[in-house]
Amino acid sequence: MLEARGLVRTYRLGRAEVPALRGVDLEISEGEFLAIMGPSGSGKSTLLNLLGGLDLPDAGVVRYRGVELSRQSREALAEFRGRKVGFVFQTFNLIPTFSALRNVELPLVFQGLSRRERRRRAEEGLAQVGLESRLRHRPGELSGGEQQRVAIARALVADPEVLLCDEPTGNLDSASGAQIMELLASLNRERGITLVVVTHEPEVARLAGRRVLMRDGRIVSDGSGEG
Amino acid sequence: MLDSVLLAFHNLRTRPTRAGLTILGVVVGVAAVAALVAIGQGMQRSVQEQFRAIGYNTVVVTPGGADAGTSALGAAADRFSSLPTPVPRGGGTGFPGAALRRATSVPLDRIRALPEVVRAGVIRTETAFVTSPGMSGLGVLRVTGVSAGIFDDFPGYFPGFAVDQGRGLAAGDGRALLLGSAVAADLGVTVGSTVQIEDQEFTVVGILASTTASGVGITYGNLNLALFVPIEQLSTLFGSPERFTLGLVEARTGEDVERVAEVVRTTFTESGIPVSAVTTRELSARITAVLGGMQATLTAIAAVALLVGAIGVMNTMYTSVLERTRHIGVMKAVGAKDRQVLGLYLVESGLLGLLGGGVGVGVGAALSGVVGASVGRAFEASGELASLAGTFSPRMEAWLVVGALAGSFLLGAMAGALPALRAARLRPVEALRHE
Ligand SMILES: Nc1ncnc2c1ncn2[C@@H]1O[C@H](COP(=O)(O)OP(=O)(O)OP(=O)(O)O)[C@@H](O)[C@H]1O
Numbered sequence: 001m002l003e004a005r006g007l008v009r010t011y012r013l014g015r016a017e018v019p020a021l022r023g024v025d026l027e028i029s030e031g032e033f034l035a036i037m038g039p040s041g042s043g044k045s046t047l048l049n050l051l052g053g054l055d056l057p058d059a060g061v062v063r064y065r066g067v068e069l070s071r072q073s074r075e076a077l078a079e080f081r082g083r084k085v086g087f088v089f090q091t092f093n094l095i096p097t098f099s100a101l102r103n104v105e106l107p108l109v110f111q112g113l114s115r116r117e118r119r120r121r122a123e124e125g126l127a128q129v130g131l132e133s134r135l136r137h138r139p140g141e142l143s144g145g146e147q148q149r150v151a152i153a154r155a156l157v158a159d160p161e162v163l164l165c166d167e168p169t170g171n172l173d174s175a176s177g178a179q180i181m182e183l184l185a186s187l188n189r190e191r192g193i194t195l196v197v198v199t200h201e202p203e204v205a206r207l208a209g210r211r212v213l214m215r216d217g218r219i220v221s222d223g224s225g226e227g
Numbered sequence: 228m229l230d231s232v233l234l235a236f237h238n239l240r241t242r243p244t245r246a247g248l249t250i251l252g253v254v255v256g257v258a259a260v261a262a263l264v265a266i267g268q269g270m271q272r273s274v275q276e277q278f279r280a281i282g283y284n285t286v287v288v289t290p291g292g293a294d295a296g297t298s299a300l301g302a303a304a305d306r307f308s309s310l311p312t313p314v315p316r317g318g319g320t321g322f323p324g325a326a327l328r329r330a331t332s333v334p335l336d337r338i339r340a341l342p343e344v345v346r347a348g349v350i351r352t353e354t355a356f357v358t359s360p361g362m363s364g365l366g367v368l369r370v371t372g373v374s375a376g377i378f379d380d381f382p383g384y385f386p387g388f389a390v391d392q393g394r395g396l397a398a399g400d401g402r403a404l405l406l407g408s409a410v411a412a413d414l415g416v417t418v419g420s421t422v423q424i425e426d427q428e429f430t431v432v433g434i435l436a437s438t439t440a441s442g443v444g445i446t447y448g449n450l451n452l453a454l455f456v457p458i459e460q461l462s463t464l465f466g467s468p469e470r471f472t473l474g475l476v477e478a479r480t481g482e483d484v485e486r487v488a489e490v491v492r493t494t495f496t497e498s499g500i501p502v503s504a505v506t507t508r509e510l511s512a513r514i515t516a517v518l519g520g521m522q523a524t525l526t527a528i529a530a531v532a533l534l535v536g537a538i539g540v541m542n543t544m545y546t547s548v549l550e551r552t553r554h555i556g557v558m559k560a561v562g563a564k565d566r567q568v569l570g571l572y573l574v575e576s577g578l579l580g581l582l583g584g585g586v587g588v589g590v591g592a593a594l595s596g597v598v599g600a601s602v603g604r605a606f607e608a609s610g611e612l613a614s615l616a617g618t619f620s621p622r623m624e625a626w627l628v629v630g631a632l633a634g635s636f637l638l639g640a641m642a643g644a645l646p647a648l649r650a651a652r653l654r655p656v657e658a659l660r661h662e
């Protein structure tokens with residue numbers, strides 16, 4: 001469903017060139033739960049961003065159901081991000097001045113849905129992550145785990161096919177981290193949503209059906225084995 | 228769209244002080260421009276109203292014929308600024324040139340006899356030594372000679388004219404004097420009193436009602452300060468019966484006023500008096516054009532303030548784009564298209580402009596009212612310039628309000644265009660990595 005071929009991404013910092021990906025091939029099937037692991041700086045986030053159309057590769061291609069992302073217009077790419085994928089970030093990336101409800105509504109605003117419909121789906125989404133009593137709270141008034149659940153509700157509200165999570169438990173204590181992972185895993189189990197999780201934590205990776213290990217911008221191992 | 232507006236409001240509310248200061252910057256510019264336009268509009272309007280009162284069928288005649296109209300405009304402009312018309316005291320300043328030796332007197336009867344003319348009148352202004360038993364010493368005052376019936380024939384030229392005591396001037400009057408209320412009080416005279424002008428004794432036949440109406444444009448200045456005598460008396464006092472300050476000729480309805488002006492000019496020329504004769508329509512157009520030019524200049528200066536306000540909006544928008552770079556990244560990650568981000572920021576900066584414009588129009592209206600009133604009072608107090616007071620009745624017309632609001636929204640949006648474009652073109656990853 002989601003496929004990377006020969007991905008190269010090099011960042012330029014002034015004169016210096018930082019090779020983040022040096023040729024990555026990866027194929028992700030529908031309904032898969034994939035964990036991406038590897039040391040800091042190995043290119044995990046870079047790969048995830050390319051898979052979700054947040055960034056474009058310098059060489060190589062990302063295909064979503066056979067459609068090459070690099071060839072899409074900026075507008076079509078925005079559409080792809082809005083409808084097909086959901087992002088969950090380590091730092092939540094919620095708008096601090098918005099209530100939980102407004103944060104979850106945001107993707108639907110850009111799809112031009114009616115206010116009533118947006119509200120209904122956002123409320124439903126927050127209920128699914130167990131936050132029906134926190135609709136009016138702002139991110140600052142929520143715990144880290146609750147904030148991440150708001151972010152997950154936002155990632156799900158447009159009913160995407162793939163959830164791309166970059167260290168979703170990285171900023172959480174182990175108890176709420178475990179809750180978040182249980183929530184994500186259940187989405188994969190029960191709704192069949194394709195789940196890609198970048199993580200440093202072996203406990204997290206253990207939940208995944210497949211583990212990919214990266215080092216220095218390359219995939220060094222890929223399988224359902226020991227990780 | 229509604230969502231962008233709500234979102235923009237939300238964003239402005241999160242930084243109320245900055246939004247307030249930015250709006251204040253716009254307010255200053257919009258208020259200055261709106262106030263100036265309102266004042267200018269009021270001026271033009273009052274000039275036009277006076278011309279309408281005189282009637283567009285009227286030809287205005289002024290002495291000197293170099294370029295038809297120019298000197299009339301000059302004279303009108305003099306009247307407009309209400310400075311004393313620079314008429315040398317005393318007569319004897321004959322016109323040079325051979326053709327002019329034939330000059331006899333103003334051909335008022337010949338003009339009146341023209342078939343295309345309904346009525347005509349002429350006035351002559353001189354400065355004269357004036358004294359009365361009721362005052363010590365003597366004053367130098369402006370004395371206006373008028374042809375018989377001019378007050379009835381051209382009431383629009385004398386706004387606020389009404390006889391309060393005694394009677395007006397009548398045909399066949401000799402050394403009769405009609406006084407403005409302020410002059411009568413200064414001279415300490417009543418109807419029947421004697422006033423000495425130069426070496427002649429005049430009898431006060433009437434005193435005008437005090438009036439706040441003040442002539443502007445080409446109409447008579449301040450009636451409260453007027454001393455009217457039959458125009459023939461000025462020939463007796465100062466000689467030169469061909470001298471006059473202003474002639475008014477009303478064309479018969481249906482006549483081509485331009486042509487009548489030509490005929491009037493010829494008639495004067497044949498009497499050896501070079502004049503310019505212009506229609507009131509023409510005169511009105513020229514004065515309006517002069518006022519319009521003045522207003523355009525002032526407004527252009529005020530527009531600098533507007534520019535400063537726009538720069539403030541731009542600065543604020545750049546700052547908030549920078550500050551909210553991460554949020555822009557989030558919006559793009561959840562599917563915001565470039566044009567949606569662009570729209571969001573354009574609406575936000577437009578809203579800054581619009582709010583500034585709304586308050587600015589209000590402040591401008593208040594400002595023009597205060598300026599109009601205080602300038603009016605200052606001119607009234609100055610006496611001689613009192614006729615200017617009436618000009619300062621500012622008009623904040625509906626189109627000005629709507630135009631200012633639409634304009635300030637556009638101004639804000641334009642000022643925000645570059646920052647908005649920058650926001651829209653941000654790459655999602657880069658925006659998300661910001662800070
Ligand atoms: N925008 C950028 N500009 C310059 N260099 C970058 C940029 N983003 C990433 N890099 C560099 O590219 C390399 C890979 O970064 P990436 O964020 O993909 O690593 P990562 O595996 O996600 O690391 P971490 O586990 O610390 O999140 C690193 O060396 C990083 O410093």
Ligand SMILES: [Mg+2]
Pocket residue numbers: 044045046166
């Ligand atoms: Mg990373």
